[in-house]
Amino acid sequence: MDIRTRLIDTAEQLFDRHGFTATGMDRLTHGAGISSRTLYKHVGSKNRLLAIVLDERDRxxxxxxxxxxxxxxxxxxxxxxxxxxxxxxxxxxxxxxxxxxxxxxxxxxxxxxxxxxxxxxxxxxxxxxxxxxxxxxxxxxxxxxxxxxxxxxxxxxxxxxxxxxxxxxxxxxxx
Amino acid sequence: MDIRTRLIDTAEQLFDRHGFTATGMDRLTHGAGISSRTLYKHVGSKNRLLAIVLDERDRxxxxxxxxxxxxxxxxxxxxxxxxxxxxxxxxxxxxxxxxxxxxxxxxxxxxxxxxxxxxxxxxxxxxxxxxxxxxxxxxxxxxxxxxxxxxxxxxxxxxxxxxxxxxxxxxxxxx
DNA sequence: CCCAATGTAAAACGATAACTTTACTCGTGC
DNA sequence: GCACGAGTAAAGTTATCGTTTTACATTGGG
Known part of the structure; x- marks a missing residue:
């Protein structure tokens, strides 16, 4: 599975189970098995990550x-x-x-x-x-x-x- | 209005409008016009404050x-x-x-x-x-x-x- | 063969989190 | 007349926040 998909899947689960604000970037990077630099190259910010997660969930x-x-x-x-x-x-x-x-x-x-x-x-x-x-x-x-x-x-x-x-x-x- | 009531009313509004995690203790103390020491004497913790707010809202x-x-x-x-x-x-x-x-x-x-x-x-x-x-x-x-x-x-x-x-x-x- | 892209680990950023502590002021009741 | 409870302001604690940066490793294509 490619990095972006893995990140978005991980984020969707964490946001859904623990809440958006309560989920820190470290839990996201560890969960997806990537570095924070890679995360920011892919999605830019935590807010944009949530927006992407929501669009994917809608689909x-x-x-x-x-x-x-x-x-x-x-x-x-x-x-x-x-x-x-x-x-x-x-x-x-x-x-x-x-x-x-x-x-x-x-x-x-x-x-x-x-x-x-x-x-x-x-x-x-x-x-x-x-x-x-x-x-x-x-x-x-x-x-x-x-x-x-x-x-x-x-x-x-x-x-x-x-x-x-x-x-x-x-x-x-x-x- | 007494301090405790003012605090709970303020907290209910802030939690409702901006979310629980996103609302910091400083916004609560400034909103209620009290010091943080007084807040903790009255409700003990942020989680207990939310529980009290919810009970009051239910009533x-x-x-x-x-x-x-x-x-x-x-x-x-x-x-x-x-x-x-x-x-x-x-x-x-x-x-x-x-x-x-x-x-x-x-x-x-x-x-x-x-x-x-x-x-x-x-x-x-x-x-x-x-x-x-x-x-x-x-x-x-x-x-x-x-x-x-x-x-x-x-x-x-x-x-x-x-x-x-x-x-x-x-x-x-x-x- | 080497350059560019893509990734890593890890430190640093300034801000802010929840919460505690210190030192001080005040009004009330005994 | 003073002790005490209840409040204040403000600094301090430890930790974590989202984000950026530095320095380095791997890899595939011209």
């Missing part, structure tokens, strides 16, 4: 939803994500909050990700119901955001609750 | 829900909270994640708060529908958790979407 997350055309697919993918990666809340929102909304590159990475997520949910809702429905898409987004955070303290069974609630909302909107 | 938040007996009340109170305090995600989850789940007093404060919230939602659902319904309460919790985080990037109009979705879930459960 990976959206890829896991790429083939979803139903609520089952959507919440199935979410459940698989939590099982694989753990559930510690949304890393984009956490990064945005930890930096106080003061770092433009992180605000932008967060905004981009949330726009893509919202768009993707709209497509899935349209595939499931056969028509566009903004209000329905927005409430499914609320369930997705809700399960992302509730799963941290109520466990993975919450994904099934979210799926059943989403189905009911679709039914209720179909009448 | 205040639960008080704002104290008289709620309907979905309207519940989401009305949430909307008012966001309007008054801003929406930057759940401070309990953020504090828990920022400290990597490694600080017992913070894990406990988070767990206590979430248990109380879940309990309160169960009571409101029972008052609204006339019967206990665990599944329904859990899905309303998902909407509450969802709107808490989605409001940070989709604005306060999301509260109305959450309320309407909650109403539909109740209707759907009443059949």
């Amino acid at each position: 990976r997350f959206m890829r896991s939803l790429a083939s979803a055309v139903s609520l089952d697919d959507l919440f199935g993918a979410l459940g698989a994500w939590f099982a694989d990666e753990g559930a510690r809340g949304c890393l984009f929102l956490r990064s945005w909050a930890e930096t106080g909304g003061d770092v433009p590159e992180i605000v932008e990475a967060m905004t981009r990700h949330k726009a893509r997520l919202r768009q993707r949910i709209e497509e899935i809702v349209e595939a499931e119901t056969g028509r566009r429905d903004d209000e329905l898409a927005e409430s499914i987004l609320l369930l997705v955001e809700g399960v992302t955070h509730a799963a941290t303290y109520r466990g993975s069974a919450t994904v099934d609750v979210a799926l059943r609630a989403a189905r009911r909302l679709v039914e209720s909107a179909m009448v | 205040r938040f639960m008080r704002s829900l104290a008289s709620a007996v309907s979905l309207d009340d519940l989401f009305g109170a949430l909307g008012a909270w966001f309007a008054d305090e801003g929406a930057r995600g759940c401070l309990f989850l953020r504090s828990w994640a920022e400290t990597g789940g490694d600080v017992p007093e913070i894990v406990e404060a988070m767990t206590r708060h979430k248990a109380r919230l879940r309990q309160r939602i169960e009571e409101i659902v029972e008052a609204e529908t006339g019967r206990r319904d665990d599944e329904l309460a859990e899905s309303i919790l998902l909407l509450v958790e969802g709107v808490t985080h989605a409001a940070t990037y989709r604005g306060s109009a999301t509260v109305d979407v959450a309320l309407r979705a909650a109403r539909r879930l109740v209707e759907s459960a009443m059949v």
